[in-house]
Amino acid sequence: MQELFIDSVTHIFGEQTILNGVFINCKIGEVVGLLGRNGSGKSTLLKIIFGSIKPDNKYLKLDDKLLTKGYLSKEISYLPQDNFIPNEITVSDAIEIFCKTHQQKLLEIQFVYNNLKKKFRNFSGGESRFLEALILIYSDSKFALLDEPFSQLAPLLVDEVKQQIHYMKQFKGFIITDHYYRSILDVSNRVVLLHNGSNYKINNIDDLILHGYLPDLKA
Numbered sequence: 001m002q003e004l005f006i007d008s009v010t011h012i013f014g015e016q017t018i019l020n021g022v023f024i025n026c027k028i029g030e031v032v033g034l035l036g037r038n039g040s041g042k043s044t045l046l047k048i049i050f051g052s053i054k055p056d057n058k059y060l061k062l063d064d065k066l067l068t069k070g071y072l073s074k075e076i077s078y079l080p081q082d083n084f085i086p087n088e089i090t091v092s093d094a095i096e097i098f099c100k101t102h103q104q105k106l107l108e109i110q111f112v113y114n115n116l117k118k119k120f121r122n123f124s125g126g127e128s129r130f131l132e133a134l135i136l137i138y139s140d141s142k143f144a145l146l147d148e149p150f151s152q153l154a155p156l157l158v159d160e161v162k163q164q165i166h167y168m169k170q171f172k173g174f175i176i177t178d179h180y181y182r183s184i185l186d187v188s189n190r191v192v193l194l195h196n197g198s199n200y201k202i203n204n205i206d207d208l209i210l211h212g213y214l215p216d217l218k219a
């Protein structure tokens with residue numbers, strides 16, 4: 001069983017302690033949902049795991065191997081909040097670069113197959129987001145960190161992304177964050193909440209109310 005493991009993550013921006021001893025792990029076959037209010041440090045945590053932010057402290061392991069930057073292992077991919085595939089690249093080029101192992105299954109998605117020769121500059125914002133999310137879901141790495149994969153997507157595309165994550169989790173582990181919390185609850189095997197710099201295990205909606213992520217409508 002392969003496992004991505006990060007512990008003791010502390011990160012301070014200026015005078016603000018964003019993360020204070022955070023722990024999160026993910027195994028192949030698992031989707032771990034990461035929730036938290038705006039500014040709670042979700043993107044910062046994913047960037048620390050990937051290696052694009054150097055934290056004040058962290059302990060990052062892939063199985064028994066200690067990592068300094070996740071991306072150097074080539075086993076961790078990251079979907080950032082902003083577009084990351086250059087405008088001049090075609091869908092087919094992007095698939096060749098990122099998705100060698102599971103390419104055939106990705107090509108079975110009609111929208112992908114029908115647009116292979118089209119450049120990213122010629123898609124709408126939501127279409128680009130959909131394609132980038134699919135390419136990361138089908139990428140060759142063993143773990144994928146997805147930062148707001150549902151943003152800009154209409155409900156049918158949100159469902160399609162959820163289905164594809166569900167299919168690919170037999171081969172990969174996912175850590176996924178988004179403000180569409182119901183979709184996160186649907187697609188995840190377990191959920192972690194970031195709040196006041198710490199991580200909390202979430203078992204049900206009541207836990208999200210208890211920790212102040214959702215309003216208590218009964219109060």
Ligand SMILES: Nc1ncnc2c1ncn2[C@@H]1O[C@H](COP(=O)(O)OP(=O)(O)OP(=O)(O)O)[C@@H](O)[C@H]1O
Pocket residue numbers: 013014018036037038039040041042043044045
């Ligand atoms: N480069 C930076 N310099 C200073 N502060 C930063 C920097 N990047 C992020 N922050 C601060 O760190 C905190 C956490 O930011 P982060 O983007 O990780 O939050 P988030 O949980 O992903 O939020 P959102 O849900 O709004 O995307 C915020 O208060 C933000 O203002």
